[in-house]
Amino acid sequence: xxxxxxxxxIVIPLLAAIITPIIGRIHWVxxxxxxxxxxxxxxxxxxxxxxxxxxxxDISYWMGGWQPPWGIEYAIDNLNVYVMIIVSFMxxxxxxxxxxxxNVEIDEARxxxxxxxxxxxxxxxxxxxxxxxxxxxxxxxEITSLSGYALxxxxxxxxxLVGAYNYLIMGTIGATFFLLGIGYLYLMTGTLNIADLAARxxxxxxxxxIFTAFTFLVVGLCIKLALFPxxxxxxxxxxxxxxxxxxxxxxxxxxxAAYAIIRVMFTVFEPEFYTLAPFNIQPILLILAVAAIxxxxxxxxxxxxxxxxxxxxxxxQIGYIVLGISLMSVNGMIGSLIHLLNHAMMKGALFFVVGAxxxxxxxxxxxxxxxLGKKMPLSMAAFxxxxxxxxxxPLTVGFVSKWYLAVASIxxxxxxxxxxxxxxxxxxxxxxxxxxxAVWFKPALGEESHGHEHDDHQKPxxxxxxxxxxxxxxxxxxxxxxxxxxxYAPVSLAEKAAVILLx
Amino acid sequence: MxxxxxxxxxxxxGIAVLLVKDLMSSIMIFSVYSLLIAIEWVRLNAIDVAIxxxxxxxxxxxxxxxxxxxxxxxVEECKKSxxxxxxxxxxxxxxxxxxxxxxxxxxxxxxIAPSTHVSPYYLExxxxQTGQENAVAAIxxxxxxxxTLGETTVVxxxxxCLILLLRGRRHTNKDLKKYEDTSINKCTVKxxxxxxxxxxxPGSEQDKDIIKKTVTKFLMPFIQLFGLYVIVHGExxxxxxxxxxxxxxxxxxxxxxxxxxxEAQQRMSVKAKDLLVSSGVLIYGGIGVLALxxxxxxxxxxxxLPDPKFASIIGILGIExxxxxxxxxxxxxxxxxxxxxxxxx
Amino acid sequence: MVELLAKxxxxxVIILLTTGLYGVMARQNLIKKIIALNVFQTAVLLxxxxxxxxxxxxxxxxxxxxxxxxxxxxxxxxxxxxxxVVGISxxxxxxxxxxxxxxxxxxxxxxxxxxxxxxxx
Numbered sequence: 001x002x003x004x005x006x007x008x009x010i011v012i013p014l015l016a017a018i019i020t021p022i023i024g025r026i027h028w029v030x031x032x033x034x035x036x037x038x039x040x041x042x043x044x045x046x047x048x049x050x051x052x053x054x055x056x057x058d059i060s061y062w063m064g065g066w067q068p069p070w071g072i073e074y075a076i077d078n079l080n081v082y083v084m085i086i087v088s089f090m091x092x093x094x095x096x097x098x099x100x101x102x103n104v105e106i107d108e109a110r111x112x113x114x115x116x117x118x119x120x121x122x123x124x125x126x127x128x129x130x131x132x133x134x135x136x137x138x139x140x141x142e143i144t145s146l147s148g149y150a151l152x153x154x155x156x157x158x159x160x161l162v163g164a165y166n167y168l169i170m171g172t173i174g175a176t177f178f179l180l181g182i183g184y185l186y187l188m189t190g191t192l193n194i195a196d197l198a199a200r201x202x203x204x205x206x207x208x209x210i211f212t213a214f215t216f217l218v219v220g221l222c223i224k225l226a227l228f229p230x231x232x233x234x235x236x237x238x239x240x241x242x243x244x245x246x247x248x249x250x251x252x253x254x255x256x257a258a259y260a261i262i263r264v265m266f267t268v269f270e271p272e273f274y275t276l277a278p279f280n281i282q283p284i285l286l287i288l289a290v291a292a293i294x295x296x297x298x299x300x301x302x303x304x305x306x307x308x309x310x311x312x313x314x315x316x317q318i319g320y321i322v323l324g325i326s327l328m329s330v331n332g333m334i335g336s337l338i339h340l341l342n343h344a345m346m347k348g349a350l351f352f353v354v355g356a357x358x359x360x361x362x363x364x365x366x367x368x369x370x371x372l373g374k375k376m377p378l379s380m381a382a383f384x385x386x387x388x389x390x391x392x393x394p395l396t397v398g399f400v401s402k403w404y405l406a407v408a409s410i411x412x413x414x415x416x417x418x419x420x421x422x423x424x425x426x427x428x429x430x431x432x433x434x435x436x437x438a439v440w441f442k443p444a445l446g447e448e449s450h451g452h453e454h455d456d457h458q459k460p461x462x463x464x465x466x467x468x469x470x471x472x473x474x475x476x477x478x479x480x481x482x483x484x485x486x487x488y489a490p491v492s493l494a495e496k497a498a499v500i501l502l503x
Numbered sequence: 504m505x506x507x508x509x510x511x512x513x514x515x516x517g518i519a520v521l522l523v524k525d526l527m528s529s530i531m532i533f534s535v536y537s538l539l540i541a542i543e544w545v546r547l548n549a550i551d552v553a554i555x556x557x558x559x560x561x562x563x564x565x566x567x568x569x570x571x572x573x574x575x576x577x578v579e580e581c582k583k584s585x586x587x588x589x590x591x592x593x594x595x596x597x598x599x600x601x602x603x604x605x606x607x608x609x610x611x612x613x614x615i616a617p618s619t620h621v622s623p624y625y626l627e628x629x630x631x632q633t634g635q636e637n638a639v640a641a642i643x644x645x646x647x648x649x650x651t652l653g654e655t656t657v658v659x660x661x662x663x664c665l666i667l668l669l670r671g672r673r674h675t676n677k678d679l680k681k682y683e684d685t686s687i688n689k690c691t692v693k694x695x696x697x698x699x700x701x702x703x704x705p706g707s708e709q710d711k712d713i714i715k716k717t718v719t720k721f722l723m724p725f726i727q728l729f730g731l732y733v734i735v736h737g738e739x740x741x742x743x744x745x746x747x748x749x750x751x752x753x754x755x756x757x758x759x760x761x762x763x764x765x766e767a768q769q770r771m772s773v774k775a776k777d778l779l780v781s782s783g784v785l786i787y788g789g790i791g792v793l794a795l796x797x798x799x800x801x802x803x804x805x806x807x808l809p810d811p812k813f814a815s816i817i818g819i820l821g822i823e824x825x826x827x828x829x830x831x832x833x834x835x836x837x838x839x840x841x842x843x844x845x846x847x848x
Numbered sequence: 849m850v851e852l853l854a855k856x857x858x859x860x861v862i863i864l865l866t867t868g869l870y871g872v873m874a875r876q877n878l879i880k881k882i883i884a885l886n887v888f889q890t891a892v893l894l895x896x897x898x899x900x901x902x903x904x905x906x907x908x909x910x911x912x913x914x915x916x917x918x919x920x921x922x923x924x925x926x927x928x929x930x931x932x933v934v935g936i937s938x939x940x941x942x943x944x945x946x947x948x949x950x951x952x953x954x955x956x957x958x959x960x961x962x963x964x965x966x967x968x969x
């Protein structure tokens with residue numbers, strides 16, 4: 001069975017997601033167990049695949065026993081095993097976290113379907129990551145998109161519906177662009193297998209058709225990634241979706257879109273393409289990345305709703321990831337890949353804490369955070385760690401990726417990017433300081449005034465989030481520190497991946 | 504000549520769809536558009552795609568649109584202004600596409616890469632390796648069977664999403680019962696000839712009702728038999744799980760349109776249908792897992808029995824049935840769940 | 849002229865795709881947007897299926913014994929079966945959103961919804 005692990009990685013959660021509604025009929029808790037256990041299994045399988053890849057090299061698994069390019073291949077290398085671990089781990093954390101947190105949004109009768117759709121969302125993402133067939137990416141992209149729309153729409157406020165609708169429209173346009181791009185590639189090369197495409201494409205690098213294919217593939221994915229200026233669907237989605245969903249989406253959805261861009265840009269196409277293509281792509285991406293970094297930070301500064309602030313901050317962080325990609329150097333790619341991991345953990349932790357605050361108080365305005373340091377000390381400690389990491393303070397993960405990005409910029413002579421990174425870090429520090437200041441140093445807003453809103457949950461004194469939320473929150477926050485100090489493990493893996501990508 | 508005319512009609516319909524103010528007309532034109540496209544697929548020898556398009560595009564999606572329309576407003580509010588940003592984006596996209604089309608190979612050229620690189624292998628080996636005479640079915644179910652599993656999952660996902668969004672939202676189970684009794688009346692769509700079953704007055708209307716019911720009752724087994732035939736027939740000619748599943752689903756939908764929602768539910772309860780959505784995908788995935796135990800890769804059918812070709816035929820038949828069950832159940836779900844929506848909360 | 853006709857379906861694809869895309873972005877009515885989205889998606893279907901046709905080819909249902917037959921390319925047809933099914937799934941979910949939005953807002957015009965959201969915040 002060891003041989004079949006790449007298939008089982010996806011097939012187990014996929015079939016489990018299908019069974020979940022049936023199991024959930026007995027009692028909804030069973031559906032939660034199903035999701036938690038299967039995401040845990042996927043996480044363990046990813047770790048074991050990591051070991052295999054490190055010891056024995058890349059894995060190729062032929063679905064249906066058909067040899068690629070005729071059949072569909074699962075191709076696992078350093079890059080996607082790394083992303084797999086991030087996705088499956090955050091999916092597991094999100095599943096544990098959602099057990100109590102989702103009570104705010106839905107009733108027990110619908111929980112089995114919620115968990116089923118949640119698991120489908122995660123499975124779709126993982127399926128996109130491990131596959132070595134470009135059309136298969138599209139199929140799994142649709143699984144994850146469709147379930148994602150529904151997960152957002154169950155948010156409590158009616159704005160969630162509008163957000164989900166707009167996301168559906170944008171997401172479908174993005175996916176259709178991606179499909180169109182695949183069509184152009186297929187028409188020119190006759191194949192859908194990524195390795196085969198990479199082998200057959202170089203002779204067409206100078207053609208206009210292939211450049212068009214590239215444009216549609218990347219633009220389609222950028223819409224999914226919410227790269228500035230195609231980000232406008234995203235703030236409403238993250239703001240109004242259930243907190244557990246926002247956390248998992250921010251931590252995994254955007255990461256997988258970024259992974260797909262890296263895959264398309266550096267595996268389907270090879271670095272040579274960027275010198276032969278009819279237009280120079282690098283400056284365009286670079287400008288978009290810088291604009292995203294600055295615009296995201298500035299807009300985050302202007303928000304009064306914490307979820308919206310985090311959403312705009314994501315726009316900026318996605319800019320960092322794209323910046324690393326667009327530098328097209330090994331160190332830039334390492335920075336980008338490390339930032340994938342960092343942002344998954346930091347944003348995950350921040351949204352987890354916000355979800356806990358919503359669970360306790362029902363409010364999301366920044367004002368409301370005043371004095372929470374005394375009421376929810378552990379959650380707020382996690383928030384503070386994640387916020388420091390987001391700013392890029394040394395000894396946190398956030399520092400590592402920004403360091404690599406800065407080094408890479410200087411290396412290729414774009415020193416002007418360093419002040420951009422510094423400025424954005426400063427802005428990040430400012431918008432997080434407002435909250436940290438309020439949390440630890442300000443007295444609470446008149447407690448009696450909103451006391452009635454949380455008297456259901458409130459127990460005197462011990463008012464921190466329930467253990468099912470605290471454990472994943474604290475674990476993820478601690479990892480921000482652990483990987484900040486022992487950065488060697490992720491960096492060495494990212495370096496291996498980057499060297500292969502930019503060979 | 505007709506190869507030039509149909510695409511032109513398509514363009515005309517496509518533009519008309521967007522220009523018409525009345526949403527019902529717009530949907531009708533879109534339905535015609537789907538039929539035209541289905542004809543174009545036939546012209547292009549894509550029979551499987553044509554069947555699916557006719558059943559899905561012109562059939563199911565038209566019904567869905569009309570149900571939703573009956574729940575909301577049917578006229579688009581009058582604002583004729585041209586959106587400049589939208590125009591810019593559209594022109595930009597058209598520009599990139601035109602730029603890219605310049606050095607695309609000519610259509611119908613037998614020497615283009617898609618016809619020379621991967622697909623000749625399928626045409627040469629499909630029968631030998633999978634026992635399928637229809638190369639489309641061979642690729643769909645076997646060579647790219649994993650895509651099809653994903654696709655079946657997409658369909659099931661849609662059903663789960665609808666249930667998650669609609670079921671139990673804002674009303675208790677008691678209210679649901681109330682809906683189920685009356686929902687068909689709300690589902691009545693103006694001008695399409697679907698009459699409310701409960702409130703129909705005596706006299707000629709009643710007679711019409713009886714005729715309609717008798718005809719439906721008479722036709723039902725044939726439609727369903729046809730659906731089953733299409734599911735199983737994929738091996739030899741056009742057809743397969745998707746197409747057949749849609750036909751089967753439509754038969755139940757027609758039944759509930761004519762006899763009312765309650766009666767249809769006695770034929771197929773919501774619980775049973777939910778179970779069917781899952782079980783189709785489970786059959787598909789299960790056959791894949793079974794292959795693992797027989798020492799093959801995931802979804803490798805030819806290890807299931809001693810004779811690889813026969814095993815392949817059986818495996819493919821199994822997954823086509825799985826697809827058919829899920830697709831039929833999902834189509835019914837789409838209908839049931841949207842019909843139960845009450846726009847006024 | 850021959851050159852133009854040889855790529856005839858590409859031009860149709862471009863027109864349909866652009867029309868659909870413009871409709872999705874410019875129309876305010878939520879149902880109209882979904883119809884336009886469908887037109888947009890079918891343009892891509894047309895692109896794929898057009899490339900499967902070969903001059904003189906027959907439908908890819910194998911005829912035993914005959915060797916000289918040219919078959920059309922079955923692969924794009926398979927891919928588009930997937931795309932059609934994905935399309936209907938998306939449409940169904942989108943339409944569900946529309947009804948729920950109508951229930952919450954009492955309108956399906958985008959600008960009115962935005963206006964209502966502004967008042968709420």
